[in-house]
Amino acid sequence: MNARIFVGDTRFDAIAANDRGVAYGDGLFETMRAHRGDVPWWDAHWARLRSGAERLQIELPQASMVRREAVDLLAGDDAILKLIVTRGSGGRGYAPDMDAPATWIVSKHPLPPDSPDSGIAVRWCETRLSVQPRLAGIKHCNRLEQVLARAEWNDPTAIEPYAVEGLMRSAEGDVVCATAANLFVLREGRWLTPPVDRCGVAGICRAWVMGATGAAERRLDVTEVETADAVFLCNAVRGILPVAKLGGRAWPLHPQVVALRDRLAEAHPGFAA
């Protein structure tokens, strides 16, 4: 793998056995789309990382050093750049050592395969998102719920094995997001997206879409999603993913979604065809 590992300013070959990232998922991450060696949405990713670090009281490494290493690693390529920042090592059990420098890892991955222009098939996950306002919105490394949800359709006995994403509901029953993407639905001429104040992640592409469409945050139930005029998912790696199929429902590609994809391609050259 193409990765560089640091603790504070010092580069290491691998992660220490007592890193709190491994022990407790005590960290944050960002997954970014790079275009010709640059990360067009770097500032937005770093701002979210900083807000997560404030919430968890993790001291971030120097932004300039992380960016320098990231750009060097990217070496001019189109790729996915992942950044993990953990609380480093040390502390007694759960009690953090407030003076320990963070561990940070930049890694480079191939772009995902293009998804069909006409949209993707999506299923409902059984695994629910627990409600935890102190962790909601930030992109922390406690992701077992997403791992369990995503594993549902590797199960050969599962229905809809062709689904390429799964929608997750909160423990309270409202629809929140996909396992690795945010959700937008068009109803009565207006784009809506679930709030992420009780669970879910405040996606970088979600923020862009909200700005571009004027979408409103609103709690949505299953029926409101299934009876929407159009549905799409989005994230900062794959951009806008129109939903073509969910449960018994099928949607043709909606002209507003096509127009939004074109705007995204202008805003972020990594999403241009």
Next chain:
Amino acid sequence: MNARIFVGDTRFDAIAANDRGVAYGDGLFETMRAHRGDVPWWDAHWARLRSGAERLQIELPQASMVRREAVDLLAGDDAILKLIVTRGSGGRGYAPDMDAPATWIVSKHPLPPDSPDSGIAVRWCETRLSVQPRLAGIKHCNRLEQVLARAEWNDPTAIEPYAVEGLMRSAEGDVVCATAANLFVLREGRWLTPPVDRCGVAGICRAWVMGATGAAERRLDVTEVETADAVFLCNAVRGILPVAKLGGRAWPLHPQVVALRDRLAEAHPGFAA
């Protein structure tokens, strides 16, 4: 640190940058008290690990190999032995690679300092435990809630800075456990402990105490804890920790707790004075 890292049967010097333990907290752990190089409760720890591995669909390494490495690392000492098992590397994003061998880490740590015989001071944590039946009971590595709760009394502005443990409530308001221990209360001559089917961990020492006392599982509210005739915490590292102080309440050492500590010392020589 005194640690050994393996992926499957192969020993490594450190953890890979793309290990799913670091990325997602996608793993399980056990923390065990060793006595003269042996782990008296090994079988119970392994059984809990196996039940967690079934829940998360993680393939465990060979028990015999793990135990051999653990005993070799312990080298006859009294110590704490920690075992982490992650889902290893690989997969695409959250989707696990079902064929990847697990990463496992055994590490050896000094025994914690003895706590006062008369009991410890405990506080109420503000951080709540979210409700997630699919993860409740098992000792998985998504522990940010415990990290946040434990960090509450490093805050110099926090009340009761002398507290040595903190009690956590679930999002639903019932009292569940301490950040790193289970909870027992004596009411009307009967020992009670909260169930761990919605959040919390099914502790190894908790199971021993339930067997030894005939304690019943019951949801408890704050008042039921504060008005109990006796309260103690327990875990497999520190054994039984009588609670001497909580909020405005103080408890003298209860004779039943003294008797139970004596029984524990007979059952597990690591807890003998």
